[in-house]
Amino acid sequence: MRIDDTDFAILKCIRDMDRPLWKNKIHECIKDRFEELPLGSTVSVQTVGRRVDTLTDNAYLESCIISPDEIKRDLIIAFKLTDQGTDAVDQKTEEYLQRIVQTEMFPVDDELSAGKEAILELMTDRFELDAETVDTLSEEYSRKELVTLITLYYVKREISGVFKEDTVEKFVDLADSNEKLSKALHQYMLEEDASQ
Numbered sequence: 250m251r252i253d254d255t256d257f258a259i260l261k262c263i264r265d266m267d268r269p270l271w272k273n274k275i276h277e278c279i280k281d282r283f284e285e286l287p288l289g290s291t292v293s294v295q296t297v298g299r300r301v302d303t304l305t306d307n308a309y310l311e312s313c314i315i316s317p318d319e320i321k322r323d324l325i326i327a328f329k330l331t332d333q334g335t336d337a338v339d340q341k342t343e344e345y346l347q348r349i350v351q352t353e354m355f356p357v358d359d360e361l362s363a364g365k366e367a368i369l370e371l372m373t374d375r376f377e378l379d380a381e382t383v384d385t386l387s388e389e390y391s392r393k394e395l396v397t398l399i400t401l402y403y404v405k406r407e408i409s410g411v412f413k414e415d416t417v418e419k420f421v422d423l424a425d426s427n428e429k430l431s432k433a434l435h436q437y438m439l440e441e442d443a444s445q
Contacts, residue, residue, distance in 0.1 A: 269327035
């Protein structure tokens with residue numbers, strides 16, 4: 250099963266809360282974090298419930314029994330990520346970042362709905378950015394500059410594995426165009442690859 254935007258939002262909310270969540274709590278998390286998630290539209294609690302069941306059936310989630318303080322029931326069924334669910338979040342994050350770059354450079358009908366907050370959230374996950382770095386990027390960089398940073402990262406990493414050869418010239422121009430972006434790329438994003 251290939252996960253979509255709604256599935257990603259469910260898995261990401263559970264992962265980021267770092268504890269099992271029940272269906273209504275997952276829906277509440279998605280509503281509260283809507284601007285940070287690459288969702289085109291809101292999702293209903295019923296949709297979340299159906300998707301959680303499907304994700305569980307496909308081994309992205311597993312159910313467990315919890316007794317949360319915040320509701321007036323002794324026991325409730327909650328859901329936590331499996332290893333497959335964690336891997337799916339990581340893979341989808343990478344896919345979103347690549348799609349954001351593709352959409353920005355070469356607009357198509359299937360544009361990804363991702364504002365600055367969503368892009369920064371995806372970058373935070375992918376590059377394991379600390380809070381200070383996130384604050385710096387949020388305050389000092391525009392959405393377009395964040396997309397350019399992601400683009401430069403992929404260019405530096407491996408152009409042939411991510412983009413078509415005929416796009417190389419556009420990427421080379423981007424890489425040479427801005428000292429601020431070049432510095433941030435090396436400081437926040439490429440250092441991760443060098444340490445591996």
